[in-house]
Amino acid sequence: LFRSIDSGRFYQEIPLFEKEWQQYTGAEFVKAHMNGTSAITSMYFALDLPPGSEVMVPSYTFFSPCLALRFFGLVPIFIDIDPKTATFDLEDAKRKLTPRTKAVEVMHSWGMPCDMDAISAWAREKGLILLEDAAHAHGASMHGRKMGTFGDMAIYSYQLSKVMPSVEGGMGMYKTREFYERAAAFGHYEDPGKFPADSPVRAYEGTGFGQKYRMHPMAAAIARVQLRSLDERNAVARKNVKALNARLTQLEGVTEPRLLPGQERAYYSGNMLLIDFAKAGAPREAILKALKAEGVDASFWDYPEQHKLKIYSEAKWWHHPPVIPASMPGNAWVNANHLFVRCQYGEAPDLIEQYARAFEKVWAHRRELA
Known part of the structure; x- marks a missing residue:
């Protein structure tokens, strides 16, 4: 970081990071943005x-x-998640397809890859543009392909809590030159003049389309360093989780999100356990309190369900009112039946053993917690 400042070429950190990220993921085109939200907005x-x-x-x-x-006058169709994976429920999407549906965006929740084989095939069959939100999935892959390379466009976030943090930052990934140029021109006024003469957006040099979404070069410098150790950190995390979950999934009601053959996940926000608390025989809050008393760094966080929030039910904000689902059982079950255990990115066999014994002790006495 200090070398880049002292060199007087501070802004070169951004294209250097873009090049390294493109090489790492195998994406056709990439563009750094100031955060994941600006990358998503540019994608739309x-x-x-x-x-x-x-x-x-x-x-x-x-x-x-x-x-x-x-x-952009676009309207969301809210899709449920599969409670076995906490990711996009393709069967729910099939039920909700309308003549106005033009694109489908999936999120690799908590670093869990969606079933991109099935989703990609369905999107092609229906003529839908496929988008990926890989904000949680740094280093995750399916059949050796990094998440973000299956869709027509994708985004990543490098916000401080992410697997590969740069304090703030985002990245867009694009299959075609047309998507790349439009996304880049939206928030990067300096880019259109660099595009080929036949680019439809070249004429907007100096203005772009009114936004400024440049990634901070300090964030790019941090991200470059983080990228160098990403695979190593993910490998250690997977090893630790595998060792711990081999013990925990023997306990009544405890499972982990299901992976398909060929999938490798990342661990954003921790090791997510899916726990059927009714089957376990004790309420979540009581189990969590007991685990913490045993020294386990565990928590739960119920993801806000977007369809329940006020802005989606107010027609004045939308081209036409979004359909608000009466229920989304996958969302509800996962929110009510999970715990996160802090993920260890360094070798930690003793801590893994301590955590496993703590869970086993709590489960042995769980009926007393009810």
């Missing part, structure tokens, strides 16, 4: 869809994948 601008078009999005997500649609 790049869609260039007519107002009133509908985009399938998970309700179990951050606000920006849903709310940023409104800036």
